[in-house]
Amino acid sequence: MRPDVLAPLYASARNLTGVGPRVLGFLKKALRLPPGVAEPRVVDLVWHTPTGVIDRRAEPTVAGAVAGTIATFHVRVLKHRPGPRGNTKAPYKVMCEDDTGRLELIFFHAERAFIERQLPEGAERYVSGRVDRYGETAQMVHPDYIVTPEARADLPALEPVYPLTAGLSGKILNKLVRQAVATTPELDEWQNPTWLAGKGWPSFRDAVEALHRPADPGDISAGGPAWQRLAYDELLAGQLALALVRESAKAQRGRSIIGDGQIRAKLMAALPFSLTGSQASALAEIEADMASEFRMLRLLQGDVGSGKTAVALMSMAIAVEIGAQAALMAPTEVLARQHAETIEPLATKAGIRLGLLTGREKGRPRREVLERLASGEIDILIGTHAVFQPDVIFKDLAFAVIDEQHRFGVHQRLALQAKGGGGGANVLVMTATPIPRTLLMTHYGDLDVSRLTEKPAGRKPVKTTMPSNARIEDVVDGLRRMLAQGAQIYWVCPLIESSDVSELAAAEERHAWLTQLFGAEKVGLLHGAMKAADKDAVMAAFSADQLKILVSTTVIEVGVNVPNANIMVIEQAERFGLAQLHQLRGRVGRGARQSYCLLLHAEPLGVTARQRLEMMCETEDGFLIAEKDLELRGGGELMGARQSGMPEFRVAGVPGFEDLLAAARDDAALALNHDPKLTSPRGEALRKLLYLFECDEAVRLFRAA
Numbered sequence: 001m002r003p004d005v006l007a008p009l010y011a012s013a014r015n016l017t018g019v020g021p022r023v024l025g026f027l028k029k030a031l032r033l034p035p036g037v038a039e040p041r042v043v044d045l046v047w048h049t050p051t052g053v054i055d056r057r058a059e060p061t062v063a064g065a066v067a068g069t070i071a072t073f074h075v076r077v078l079k080h081r082p083g084p085r086g087n088t089k090a091p092y093k094v095m096c097e098d099d100t101g102r103l104e105l106i107f108f109h110a111e112r113a114f115i116e117r118q119l120p121e122g123a124e125r126y127v128s129g130r131v132d133r134y135g136e137t138a139q140m141v142h143p144d145y146i147v148t149p150e151a152r153a154d155l156p157a158l159e160p161v162y163p164l165t166a167g168l169s170g171k172i173l174n175k176l177v178r179q180a181v182a183t184t185p186e187l188d189e190w191q192n193p194t195w196l197a198g199k200g201w202p203s204f205r206d207a208v209e210a211l212h213r214p215a216d217p218g219d220i221s222a223g224g225p226a227w228q229r230l231a232y233d234e235l236l237a238g239q240l241a242l243a244l245v246r247e248s249a250k251a252q253r254g255r256s257i258i259g260d261g262q263i264r265a266k267l268m269a270a271l272p273f274s275l276t277g278s279q280a281s282a283l284a285e286i287e288a289d290m291a292s293e294f295r296m297l298r299l300l301q302g303d304v305g306s307g308k309t310a311v312a313l314m315s316m317a318i319a320v321e322i323g324a325q326a327a328l329m330a331p332t333e334v335l336a337r338q339h340a341e342t343i344e345p346l347a348t349k350a351g352i353r354l355g356l357l358t359g360r361e362k363g364r365p366r367r368e369v370l371e372r373l374a375s376g377e378i379d380i381l382i383g384t385h386a387v388f389q390p391d392v393i394f395k396d397l398a399f400a401v402i403d404e405q406h407r408f409g410v411h412q413r414l415a416l417q418a419k420g421g422g423g424g425a426n427v428l429v430m431t432a433t434p435i436p437r438t439l440l441m442t443h444y445g446d447l448d449v450s451r452l453t454e455k456p457a458g459r460k461p462v463k464t465t466m467p468s469n470a471r472i473e474d475v476v477d478g479l480r481r482m483l484a485q486g487a488q489i490y491w492v493c494p495l496i497e498s499s500d501v502s503e504l505a506a507a508e509e510r511h512a513w514l515t516q517l518f519g520a521e522k523v524g525l526l527h528g529a530m531k532a533a534d535k536d537a538v539m540a541a542f543s544a545d546q547l548k549i550l551v552s553t554t555v556i557e558v559g560v561n562v563p564n565a566n567i568m569v570i571e572q573a574e575r576f577g578l579a580q581l582h583q584l585r586g587r588v589g590r591g592a593r594q595s596y597c598l599l600l601h602a603e604p605l606g607v608t609a610r611q612r613l614e615m616m617c618e619t620e621d622g623f624l625i626a627e628k629d630l631e632l633r634g635g636g637e638l639m640g641a642r643q644s645g646m647p648e649f650r651v652a653g654v655p656g657f658e659d660l661l662a663a664a665r666d667d668a669a670l671a672l673n674h675d676p677k678l679t680s681p682r683g684e685a686l687r688k689l690l691y692l693f694e695c696d697e698a699v700r701l702f703r704a705a
């Protein structure tokens with residue numbers, strides 16, 4: 001299906017020179033892969049946007065070089081001075097010079113043969129790196145580049161800097177990205193020529209080249225023409241896909257689903273509470289959507305703890321009442337399992353047959369689930385991304401719920417919708433994040449929104465305080481008293497950017513410390529690198545009140561529900577986004593006991609950081625917090641660090657491209673208006689654009705229509 005010309009971009013990154021299993025593993029962490037993509041591909045390197053640039057254009061004389069700057073020198077190699085034999089700590093020095101002075105190259109733990117090969121005495125070399133000065137001599141510790149005069153072109157004048165992951169050096173990443181750029185094909189222009197000329201943007205290929213091999217530092221700025229062009233490409237693809245989907249939705253009518261209410265009545269009887277007013281009205285809106293002949297696409301917005309799951313379950317029951325199927329998708333394994341556990345007892349009482357499908361179900365168990373699904377023996381399937389796989393076939397999917405939508409992309413939603421029979425499934429998307437209208441438009445085009453504005457009755461406000469790290473001993477004393485009264489505690493370890501390794505180390509260290517204080521039988525550890533079964537075991541022990549303290553990395557961020565847990569300790573809270581803190585705090589305050597949230601932080605705090613934490617102490621209103629976040633960050637990270645800008649975009653995913661969105665929407669509408677079947681030369685080019693940004697589902701729908 002995908003055009004051949006794009007094949008090289010979709011080849012696995014393992015085909016690139018220098019990528020073995022180890023590097024592939026690092027790439028998997030460093031590159032933001034779309035959900036459901038298991039192995040990094042060449043295209044993922046193309047979309048790996050730089051965060052800065054190292055400017056190596058300065059070519060001073062040795063005497064004229066400014067200490068502390070990056071410089072490129074043209075020097076003669078004079079003499080090698082290895083450290084004394086047996087002393088591995090002493091550096092290996094190589095003396096060089098130009099006509100103005102001496103430059104010492106310094107290597108620690110160096111492999112002698114390597115240095116001799118790189119820097120033979122008497123040879124001329126270009127070396128580039130950070131220059132320092134000790135008295136008369138200039139020094140460079142571990143030059144970034146050493147090249148012969150013939151290979152001068154290999155030394156980038158401007159070197160892009162990418163977000164790194166532990167274990168993968170910038171140099172390796174640069175090499176790989178360069179190969180990816182070289183692989184990027186020329187493609188027929190899909191943008192409107194007048195618009196393109198007006199903007200002064202380069203062609204697609206030139207833009208990719210400029211972004212990764214900048215000739216000017218401006219090339220890699222999000223406001224520069226290269227990045228703008230690519231962001232616009234992505235927005236255009238997205239808007240085109242949405243327009244196509246809307247067309248096809250209009251063309252195909254859905255079916256009217258009206259249940260007899262029997263299963264819902266059983267569920268209501270089984271629920272330990274009655275629905276809040278907001279829950280009931282959201283449910284009524286969903287009922288009306290399903291009863292209509294048009295396909296439903298509705299967003300259910302409700303703050304953490306507002307009870308979205310119950311609404312989802314009741315809505316799914318409507319589909320089950322007419323003998324059709326429903327699916328509930330969660331963004332993580334832990335969450336999918338938790339949904340299954342909460343729903344299981346209710347489902348049993350209401351006669352609903354559940355199935356569970358995550359990445360962990362493999363081989364025979366998986367086949368069994370698939371068979372039962374295809375034959376209609378499963379009424380409600382709960383799962384993760386695994387549900388999107390092509391071999392997952394429903395007998396009759398009528399209703400799909402996507403929980404915590406910002407983790408899923410629009411493409412996943414399309415894929416899921418398409419699994420529904422004639423006319424596609426009705427879709428309910430649930431989120432705790434207040435999403436601004438513009439973002440909603442980006443991802444869904446037109447969609448209806450229901451809001452849960454009340455909290456379930458009996459919730460007590462969470463008392464939030466912000467003790468500094470210096471008071472951690474007091475905090476622990478307080479916790480000891482609380483534990484004696486039956487408390488359960490979440491302890492969240494710092495968010496450490498760009499390094500899963502150190503995040504894990506921090507959590508392990510904290511776990512060890514708390515174990516010493518409170519005893520191993522009381523303290524559990526949960527982190528992303530754990531085996532799935534171990535994660536379950538820990539979660540289960542915490543849910544069952546066997547473990548009293550759960551130390552974790554941020555894996556518990558979304559959706560976990562342990563009503564008895566009443567204390568949330570967040571370390572280095574100042575590093576988290578407000579929205580994320582709000583989500584984390586939402587894990588407590590769900591039971592009868594008074595709940596507390598402790599925002600540990602380092603002193604001194606910056607002015608903004610202090611305001612942010614104080615805000616958390618003052619209110620629990622998610623919408624207020626989101627607004628404040630917007631104000632303090634100037635519009636950036638509405639949804640926390642990982643969801644800043646427009647989430648799920650690859651190039652347009654950093655803040656600042658919102659204004660291109662309206663243009664892309666009009667452009668897409670106009671293009672389809674002129675050429676509804678996309679058969680003109682521009683139409684053909686636009687199809688390739690859709691494939692380029694992996695809107696394959698949209699193309700498929702388009703073909704089917």
Ligand code: ADP
Binds near residue numbers: 432
């Ligand atoms: P979220 O909206 O964050 O997904 P959940 O669906 O996990 O929230 O619900 C949070 C908690 O509130 C659960 O323990 C759930 O059983 C409880 N709950 C939901 N609705 C009500 C209600 N109407 N009355 C009392 N408790 C409720």
Ligand code: MG
Binds near residue numbers: 308309403559
């Ligand atoms: Mg939830």
